[in-house]
Amino acid sequence: MRWNKISDAVVRRLPLYLRVLDEASRDGEKRLMSSQELGDRAGVSPALVRKDLAWFGEFGKQGVGYEVAYLRDELLRILNLDRVVDLGIIGMGALGHALARFNMDRYRRDPHFRLRVAALFDADPEKYGEQVGDLVIQPADQLEEVLERHGIRMAVVAVPAAAAQETVDRCVRAGVRAILNFAPVHVNVPEHVYLAHTDLSLELERLAYYLEG
Amino acid sequence: MRWNKISDAVVRRLPLYLRVLDEASRDGEKRLMSSQELGDRAGVSPALVRKDLAWFGEFGKQGVGYEVAYLRDELLRILNLDRVVDLGIIGMGALGHALARFNMDRYRRDPHFRLRVAALFDADPEKYGEQVGDLVIQPADQLEEVLERHGIRMAVVAVPAAAAQETVDRCVRAGVRAILNFAPVHVNVPEHVYLAHTDLSLELERLAYYLEG
Numbered sequence: 001m002r003w004n005k006i007s008d009a010v011v012r013r014l015p016l017y018l019r020v021l022d023e024a025s026r027d028g029e030k031r032l033m034s035s036q037e038l039g040d041r042a043g044v045s046p047a048l049v050r051k052d053l054a055w056f057g058e059f060g061k062q063g064v065g066y067e068v069a070y071l072r073d074e075l076l077r078i079l080n081l082d083r084v085v086d087l088g089i090i091g092m093g094a095l096g097h098a099l100a101r102f103n104m105d106r107y108r109r110d111p112h113f114r115l116r117v118a119a120l121f122d123a124d125p126e127k128y129g130e131q132v133g134d135l136v137i138q139p140a141d142q143l144e145e146v147l148e149r150h151g152i153r154m155a156v157v158a159v160p161a162a163a164a165q166e167t168v169d170r171c172v173r174a175g176v177r178a179i180l181n182f183a184p185v186h187v188n189v190p191e192h193v194y195l196a197h198t199d200l201s202l203e204l205e206r207l208a209y210y211l212e213g
Numbered sequence: 214m215r216w217n218k219i220s221d222a223v224v225r226r227l228p229l230y231l232r233v234l235d236e237a238s239r240d241g242e243k244r245l246m247s248s249q250e251l252g253d254r255a256g257v258s259p260a261l262v263r264k265d266l267a268w269f270g271e272f273g274k275q276g277v278g279y280e281v282a283y284l285r286d287e288l289l290r291i292l293n294l295d296r297v298v299d300l301g302i303i304g305m306g307a308l309g310h311a312l313a314r315f316n317m318d319r320y321r322r323d324p325h326f327r328l329r330v331a332a333l334f335d336a337d338p339e340k341y342g343e344q345v346g347d348l349v350i351q352p353a354d355q356l357e358e359v360l361e362r363h364g365i366r367m368a369v370v371a372v373p374a375a376a377a378q379e380t381v382d383r384c385v386r387a388g389v390r391a392i393l394n395f396a397p398v399h400v401n402v403p404e405h406v407y408l409a410h411t412d413l414s415l416e417l418e419r420l421a422y423y424l425e426g
Contacts, residue, residue: 011419011423012419015414015415015419019415078422079418079422080422094310095311095315098307098310098311098312099311099413101307102307102413113414153424154417177423177424178421186229186256194420196419196420198411198413198416200312200411201316203409204393205231205294206227206409207367207392207409208298208328209292210407211293211366211390212293212390
């Protein structure tokens with residue numbers, strides 16, 4: 001798989017570059033941008049900008065810089081964001097709700113944001129049919145069917161820890177290829193599926209390390 | 214500062230180890246644990262477990278493993294989690310609410326969770342006094358005063374992008390040392406303050422990279 005070759009750290013910086021280029025092209029601000037400026041605005045050193053982008057091709061010219069619109073289009077293509085990407089959110093507790101609203105809001109307001117919340121699920125029958133934005137919460141036992149029918153291949157898992165592995169397994173069976181797991185537990189996925197773990201408790205716990213310096 | 218010496222990636226894994234040790238000690242499960250088992254349960258290779266822990270001292274014995282209770286206490290100390298750490302949440306929109314509830318809930322239910330939400334703020338007068346868990350939302354213009362009075366040195370920033378830098382500046386002035394920023398914008402902090410950025414949009418955007426493999 002192509003993505004085994006390029007480190008997570010590199011991929012993690014691509015959306016930062018994309019955001020800078022989005023801004024610059026939105027404002028019609030400029031046609032060319034140096035790695036110095038791209039780096040400054042993304043919070044990355046210019047050398048690292050050049051190194052990161054070199055993984056994917058020859059985008060800039062020495063002494064001239066990157067063409068903003070071209071590099072932006074290339075990054076969109078590399079990130080599979082050259083079209084809208086639909087995602088499902090599973091687990092509509094406080095966190096699932098916030099994630100849904102946050103993303104719907106962003107999608108509505110920012111024409112450059114290409115991730116669309118397309119389905120919401122919860123296992124609690126009391127939540128079935130509840131409206132969130134322009135969607136209604138669907139029964140978690142229809143997960144596979146709905147994800148497959150809509151061709152949704154990205155999922156955000158915000159279920160309790162005890163339900164996380166089963167939920168992830170069902171997403172995988174439905175053809176999901178990339179999962180962002182918020183459940184505070186380690187889950188396993190097959191090799192062809194990419195799993196990112198955003199554990200807010202872990203994030204805060206590691207932050208405490210820096211309280212004494 | 215001590216923490217300049219040790220990489221973020223190492224610190225990021227310490228709470229994973231702590232969680233495994235918490236579980237093992239809660240269940241009174243075992244007194245000793247090998248780096249193999251600790252690694253398996255944390256999702257990290259045993260070699261990396263040994264390397265990470267070696268940064269902080271000599272915790273294990275070759276062929277014997279780590280003493281669970283001892284290593285757990287040491288990790289708590291290293292992470293400054295050997296006592297309860299208070300944190301403030303600034304920006305009580307959907308995300309701020311979810312973060313508050315998520316952490317309050319976790320703190321109430323899990324005796325091993327040592328992060329306590331101690332203050333909530335919002336700039337919208339309509340939210341002042343609104344109760345969330347056992348706290349009420351306070352006016353953002355009392356931020357410095359409240360954080361200082363309670364000795365709160367960790368902050369979660371969930372304000373809109375346009376308000377992020379000012380909010381962070383005020384946290385810094387109030388003596389905050391570690392900040393988790395959820396606002397979708399790059400902010401600057403002085404060198405003695407640690408800033409972590411959790412941008413959910415960036416996280417989802419980078420995930421899209423892995424949709425094609």
